[in-house]
Amino acid sequence: MEERLYHQSRWLLFALLLAAATLLAIQPARAAQPSAPGAAPGSEVTVMDVFTETVLTLNLSNEAPGRLIDALISQGHGDDTLFEVLGYLKDQSGGLIPDAFYQDVAGAPVGSEVFTAHLSSYAGTASSLEISADGTVHLRNLKGSAYVGAPGYATAPSQDGHFTLTTAQDPLYHIYTGQTQVQVGLNTYIYNYNTFGIVWWEGLHVYLPLVLRDALPCFTDDFASPGSGWFTGAGAGWSVAYLNGEYRIHLTQKETWAWGSPLEPLPEDYRLEVDARLTTAGDGAYGIIFGAGEQDLTGYAFTIFPAEQAYVITRHNGDGTFTTLEDEDFTSIIHAGTAVNRLRVDRIGSSIHAYVNNVLVATWDDNRFMGAGAIFGLVAYSYTASDIDARFDNVSACQTGLSCPLYTEDFAVTDRWYTGDHGWGAWSYQSGAYEMLLRNTNSWMYSMVPLEGGLPRFALQADMRLSTGDQGLYGLNFGHVDEQHLYNFRVYPAAQQYALFKASGATWTPLVNWTVSPAIHAGVAPNTLRVERDGETIRLYANGVLLRELSDASYVGNQEMSLYAGSWNQAPVAMRYDNVTFCELP
Structure with missing residues (x-):
């Protein structure tokens, strides 16, 4: 602290560098490149119908010290099918396990694993056992203790005192646990599993940590x-x-x-x-x-x-x-x-x-x-x-504990994000939203989210729509080191397509080729885009539907984020953005 680490008007220099870095028309060679280098919409498109479905689940965690699954087996439930175990848990949950979920599981196809597998088959597991509404069973790695006291979750004992149930208080806090894809001809069926609750046990002392936590x-x-x-x-x-x-x-x-x-x-x-x-x-x-x-x-x-x-x-x-x-x-x-x-x-x-x-x-x-x-x-x-x-x-x-969102922006205050007009493109506040306007074809621009630093596990989300033209692109950049080192999640709403590119110098590598998804609203209708970065894992969402999960080890950690806008064969095009949120993932 004996040195100030400040030798010039760096904030002004930063603003000038940001403008130079984002205004592509200043450098003709860069402006001549296609929109954020990479395949154009319609090229290398995965032509198929994609059907997505969210499947609700409940997880039984065998975490220490209570080891719920082993404890239930010792109490005589080892020979019960998982459906029978679910019935016992529901009856003792005080309504926290909804009857509607139980009935959904009951309606699963005959012969589903939930009706044939016995609890004793999972004795000694170090994982959590997931029972899904479609009758499938999965091993996950969820722990109820990780969500005790976390915003959006509540923890309560069972009526008989033999287990604890931690549940999400709103679907917003449902925990994504995995995805299954089934290919039938040219059709892809994607099942996204989200758990509403974790059943676990911390032995006879489950409430002591809660009391101490609240009493500090x-x-x-x-x-x-x-x-x-x-x-x-x-x-x-x-x-x-x-x-x-x-x-x-x-x-x-x-x-x-x-x-x-x-x-x-x-x-x-x-x-x-x-x-x-x-x-x-x-x-x-x-x-x-x-x-x-x-x-x-x-x-x-x-x-x-x-x-x-x-x-x-x-x-x-x-x-x-x-x-x-x-x-x-x-x-x-x-x-x-x-x-x-x-x-x-x-x-x-x-x-x-x-x-x-x-x-x-x-x-x-x-x-x-x-x-x-x-x-x-x-x-x-x-x-x-x-x-x-x-x-x-x-x-x-x-x-304190982790809360979500950490940052929100509804653009009601008009001096936090970059604004300016450079002829070929402009950044401005418009009617309670943020707008990026491109007057040239085959161009792109971005605006940095006014958050410095970064986290290795986060979610960035924003509402986006076309406000001028119908052939524009929009999206989210993350892992944003600079304009040549970042991930670019972009959507072409005219064709309900999305793609993910990784920029590394002059090379833009498609991690996800252009893919059609009915989850993307077509034309000028707004889309809510979300990206989650969980270490090396990347998840892409549109309107609450998981589009793709993949892994890539670049740009993990303290990197920044930005909003993206692009044009192809039509100009001018303008994109508007609203309700930007940023969360740290548990």
Whole structure:
């Protein structure tokens, strides 16, 4: 933190580079390429009828320590068929296993595995046993304990106390577990399996962790009492003190920093929040230190520079060096000058979520300095100013969990995404949506989602439609290193086609050739596109239907995302985007 990691007006440079990188007409050779290099719609098309169906399932998890399947066998259910076991579970679930699901399974074809397989066949399995509404049975790897306390899920005991049931509270939270494809002639039948609940058992102590989890108190401080435990002191060019109901870090020398902490230990997954401001406008910074060690200068710092509406995330290593996770990035979300900014950091496992004024601005995945017992603090830095007076108030440190979505954009606020007109193409806000307009044929453009960093497991979703013309393309870019290194999921609604390309330098490799899917709404009707990146696994969706699942090891991790627009033989074409959401996958 002794170096600011900032040597020029980088946010302005970034905006100029972004414009140059996306405006293809500036470079004629690039503008002459087909839309996001790769096969055009209609070439290499998989000509077939694709029928998709979502199949509801229930999973029985044999996870430790309760080992539900083994426990049910020991209770005399070993000779029961899986359908008979399902009947017992339903009767004891208090209505959490719907009778409609049970009746769907009962209506499966005679001879289905659910009617012929006995529970004893799965003794000792380390997996979860999935019973599907179509009568098929699958081995999965779901654990009920992984969803306890997670937003969108509820956990309750059975009526007889012999098992626990964790269920999704809305179909939005149904868990995708796999896909089966059946080819009949030129027709492909795709069955997407989604589980609504996990039956499991944690022995006789299932509710103790839940009680402890809910009972953990938050640390809060409004600094009304100078005896609340925060560090105070002074040295050459710095002082830290309570003042008029705030926590004050006062710096009177350039290139000086100071921080203070109450030395309160943090839980394993936590949320830190604070109101912060400068008393006079200056080129200083303030922020939150988290994941810190009490005996050494390790941990992370999320710091903002209000004069430039910029922020930086750094990691301070045990050897005295530091690593910049996210270099200084501009965001209009930061209030400039002396206005108060609400800062927030969520640390969940190896993930870091950074917020300003309740808007997510950056994510990162870093497995250093994790777990319970670390401390947090507040920091200020003077940089070129010789008098920086930073004030902090309303701080809180609480246990937290993963929530979805982390980021939403309905384009009601019109200054967060790139706008501009460069003749051949334009970016603008239009009637509560975001529009990309192409005036040239055979061109493409993109707009970066205003989130820095990235995560290895995420879902990006947006609504898209044609607003001018009927031959345009739209989609999602992810793993976006730069315009020559990314994944491009694109849709050609005129023919209900989709494709997935991977850009690597000048080479664009089709990972999924153009494929017709009735799940894609034709013409100018809106489509909701979604991509999930789960490590190396990629899932493509249209309107809630899984189109394809595949694996590719490139661009995994801390990479960014963008919206895509393309033209082929028609211009002008314009695409509009709305309801962008971003989630971290469990």
